[in-house]
Amino acid sequence: MTAFAVGVDLGGTNLRIAAVDDSGRLMEKLTTGTQVAKGRDHVIDEMTAAIRELSTKFKQDTLLGIGIGVPGIIDMETGMLRESPNLPGWHDYPVRDEIEKRLGTRVILENDANAAALGEQWLGAARDYENMCMLTLGTGVGGGIVMHGRVWHGFKGMAAELGHITVDPNGPACGCGSRGCVEQFASATAVVRMAKEAIAGGRAPELAHAQSENPEFGSKIVYQMAVQGDRAAQEIYQKVGWALGIVVADLVNVFNMPMYVIGGGVASAWDAFAPAMLKEVAARSFVYAATTPDGHQPPSSKKTIITRALLSGDAGLYGTARLPMLPNEQKEHRGARLRNA
Numbered sequence: 001m002t003a004f005a006v007g008v009d010l011g012g013t014n015l016r017i018a019a020v021d022d023s024g025r026l027m028e029k030l031t032t033g034t035q036v037a038k039g040r041d042h043v044i045d046e047m048t049a050a051i052r053e054l055s056t057k058f059k060q061d062t063l064l065g066i067g068i069g070v071p072g073i074i075d076m077e078t079g080m081l082r083e084s085p086n087l088p089g090w091h092d093y094p095v096r097d098e099i100e101k102r103l104g105t106r107v108i109l110e111n112d113a114n115a116a117a118l119g120e121q122w123l124g125a126a127r128d129y130e131n132m133c134m135l136t137l138g139t140g141v142g143g144g145i146v147m148h149g150r151v152w153h154g155f156k157g158m159a160a161e162l163g164h165i166t167v168d169p170n171g172p173a174c175g176c177g178s179r180g181c182v183e184q185f186a187s188a189t190a191v192v193r194m195a196k197e198a199i200a201g202g203r204a205p206e207l208a209h210a211q212s213e214n215p216e217f218g219s220k221i222v223y224q225m226a227v228q229g230d231r232a233a234q235e236i237y238q239k240v241g242w243a244l245g246i247v248v249a250d251l252v253n254v255f256n257m258p259m260y261v262i263g264g265g266v267a268s269a270w271d272a273f274a275p276a277m278l279k280e281v282a283a284r285s286f287v288y289a290a291t292t293p294d295g296h297q298p299p300s301s302k303k304t305i306i307t308r309a310l311l312s313g314d315a316g317l318y319g320t321a322r323l324p325m326l327p328n329e330q331k332e333h334r335g336a337r338l339r340n341a
């Protein structure tokens with residue numbers, strides 16, 4: 001008999017569900033065509049139907065629980081989704097209770113970037129480390145902090161909003177209400193904005209050409225042009241690296257963790273931004289300088305590693321499946337609720 005958990009990744013566009021056993025083996029993965037635009041009741045119905053389908057299929061095995069990753073700010077105590085830019089209409093919605101009511105079983109809710117960090121810590125780039133930080137570069141920039149193999153939640157579950165660390169106090173306005181957050185320089189959205197700014201400023205004739213040729217002009221095209229040697233495109237990714245470098249340097253100084261993982265779609269442009277990022281980290285963090293991998297310390301000494309994620313789009317799915325496997329994870333959240341009641 002196998003012990004397994006169901007992980008759910010509720011994205012801004014579709015819904016993915018996986019059954020994963022406690023050794024990290026993927027038993028089955030479903031990608032539903034669920035349209036988030038059809039509203040939360042539709043999404044919740046489809047999600048519970050798919051979860052039931054998986055638990056029925058593996059009913060001879062032991063279901064440890066269900067973890068659900070959602071984009072946005074979650075109140076861990078109440079299981080409410082407080083705010084989610086990608087899920088309009090879910091504002092202050094009791095996601096956990098609604099799903100538990102339908103399934104008759106307990107559910108653990110987690111922020112999607114926290115879940116991705118946990119997935120990379122369990123089975124990905126940081127699998128040999130108990131302590132790590134992860135930045136997920138997608139439409140926005142998400143963050144997750146894992147300490148002793150557990151997500152660091154803060155007192156309400158809202159910790160690790162690393163995408164909103166300020167890198168330029170007078171920079172572009174951010175959706176969070178602040179200015180110049182790293183999300184405004186290192187997300188796919190930011191890459192496109194910087195490309196458009198360069199085009200509008202007349203500094204990027206090749207990018208202007210690419211934009212007029214491609215109706216789906218995005219960060220990937222800017223990356224391809226950087227690889228092909230376009231100066232303006234390269235400068236954009238250097239800016240990405242600069243912003244990430246400032247943030248990673250801060251994280252290294254704050255946490256002195258052994259492992260920092262960069263994931264998400266924009267991370268596939270690693271070779272275009274990593275040199276600028278690493279240079280910035282080295283220049284700004286004396287903790288990094290003292291633990292740098294190519295420094296002069298003896299080979300046995302501990303080093304700070306900054307690296308790419310390994311699980312690509314599945315990190316969050318594995319991370320949510322991991323949640324019910326961690327001892328006391330549910331109790332911790334419920335306990336917080338009871339204590340505050």
Ligand SMILES: [Zn+2]
Binds near residue numbers: 164175176179183
């Ligand atoms: Zn922000």
